[in-house]
Amino acid sequence: MKTTALAEAVVAGAEPAELARLDVPSAYRAAHLRKDEVGSFDQDDQDKDVRRTLHVGEVPMPELAEDEVLVAVMASAINYNTVWSAMFEPVPTFAFLERFGRSDARHDLPVHVLGSDAAGVIVRTGRAVRRWRVGDRVVTSPAYVDGEDPVVQHDGMLAGDLRAWGFETNFGGLADFAVVKSTQLLAKPRHLSWEEAACNMLCASTAYRMLVGERGARMKQGDVVLLWGATGGLGGYGVQLVRNGGGIPVGVVGTQEKAELLRRMGCPYVVDRSQFDGGLADEKGWRRLGAEIRRQVGEDPAIVFEHTGRETFGASVYVAKRGGAVVTCGSSSGYAHEYDNRHLWMKLKRIIGSHGANYQECHEVNRLIALGMVHPTLSAVYPLEEAAQAARAVQLNQHVGKVGVLALAPSEDLGIEDHALRARIGEDRLRLFRRPL
Known part of the structure; x- marks a missing residue:
């Protein structure tokens, strides 16, 4: 697809007046699903390869609502919800769009533009947008809520019509342009490149709410925190937040290479799942895990950071200390959890459900x-x-941390403004996950 004058101006760093003068294109390039391909995977298909269903091509440009902005996307990132979407599991996301279409017909289309992270430049604003201007460099947060719902003033994640942008809405971030509510916008960190800025918000904010926020586990100094998938998209931020807050992270990974990455992150306590030949499906495996944690740290975890689900949840409930908490935000290995409830009620443990993060x-x-x-x-x-190959890498767990996607940015390492802060932090720390395992 040929680039448009507006896209070219954004890439060239044009002034806001120039961006406002140029026409918005009638169509744009995007990674998307097709409604007519729902059901293309057999139920007994063991490998629902997302490369079969995730397409990149031209889609129509929507109109903006009064409280929305149009962002020229420089970079985006793959989240596991994109994998679920492209597998049409647990339900096809077109069901979300059909339901949303009853109140906003723009979203109910035969194509679904995916992506719940983005970094870019605002090129248009709706009439009701007050705090943001054309030319602002922004990153997006994923919660799409109705600002007129009273509960949003308390906690946007309790809103009855809460939607994950680019998953339960259309016009997401894996595209050259994205439609975003103004209440999803945050200023782009000035020391990061476009792709570095684009990869953080969904996973980092989710981990923040789980561990630090007042509605999560409320970690305090000295808390031992067990983190499953500690070098993954969520876990990589969870480890950093635990260390910053004075907690004691214990990272669980599946290979010695990932264990070494954890140690380079400053996580001194590492559990390698591959050492548990019998797995973690029963109490024998749970006991071995608990013993290994106590051997390394000297006590049971006050908090277990859960997002893997079925394969690990029974172990998580078991190893949490008396009065401790399991905080969960997902179930990438399956939603139907089994655990021994005696270890929950008799030892006064808590299970905390956590979903995304509110604007604050x-x-x-x-x-x-x-x-x-x-x-x-x-x-x-x-x-x-x-984008389909990037999603496939995440589907097969062939990655650590986050996988980025360049949209309008012509190459990596662009968009950095604060070189002094970057130098103080150091490239080794900023690019830690880019080093070969």
């Missing part, structure tokens, strides 16, 4: 990133044309 929590974690206190976990970058 996203602001707080973006501030930490902008200050250089939390760093990107970017490990690989693909061009938008290869």
Whole structure:
């Protein structure tokens, strides 16, 4: 697809007046699903290869609502919800779009533009947008909520119509342009490149709410925290937040290479799942895991950081200390969990459900990133044309940290403004996940 004058101006760093003068194109390039391909995977298909269903091509440009902005996307990132979407599991996301279409018909289309992370430049604003201007460099947060819902003033994640942008809405970030509510916008950290800035918000904010936010586990200094998938998209931020807050991280990984990456992150306690030949499906495996944690740290975890689900949840409930908490935000290995409830009620443990992060929590974690206190976990970058291959790498767990996708940015390492802060932090820390395992 030929680039448009507006896209070319954004890439060239044009002034806001020039961006406002240029026409918005009637169509744009995007990674998307097709409604007519729902059901293309057999139920007994063991490998629902997302490369079969995730397409990159031209889609129509929507109109903006009054409270929305149009962002020219320089870079985006793959999250596991893109994998679920492209597998049409647990339900096809077109069901979300059909339901949303009853109140906003723009979203109910035969194509679904995916992506719940983005960094870019605002090129248009709706009439009701007050705090943002054309030309602002921004990153997006993923919670799409109705600002007129009273509960949003308390906690946006309790909103009855809460949607994950680019998953339960259309016009997501894996594209040259994205439609975003103004209440999703945050200032781009100035010391990061476009792809580094684009990879953080969904996972970093989710980890923040789980561990630090007042609605999560509320970690305190000295808490031992067990983190499953500690070098993954969520875990890589979780480890940093635990260390920053004075907690004691215990990272669980599946290979010695990932264990070494954890140690380079400053996580001194590492559990290698591959050492558990019998697995973690029963109490025998749970006991071995608990013994290994106590051997290394001297006590049971006060908090277990859960997102893997079925394969690990029984172990998580078991190893949490008396009065401790399991905080969970997902189930990448399956939603139907089994655990021994005796270990929950008799030892006064808690299970805390956590989903995404509200706007304030996203602001707080973006501030930490902008200050250089939390760093990107970017490990690989693909061009938008290869978005399906990028999603496949995540589907097969062939990655660590986050996988980025360049949209309008013509190459990596662009968009850095604060070189002094970057130099103080050091390239080794900022690019830690980019080093070969």
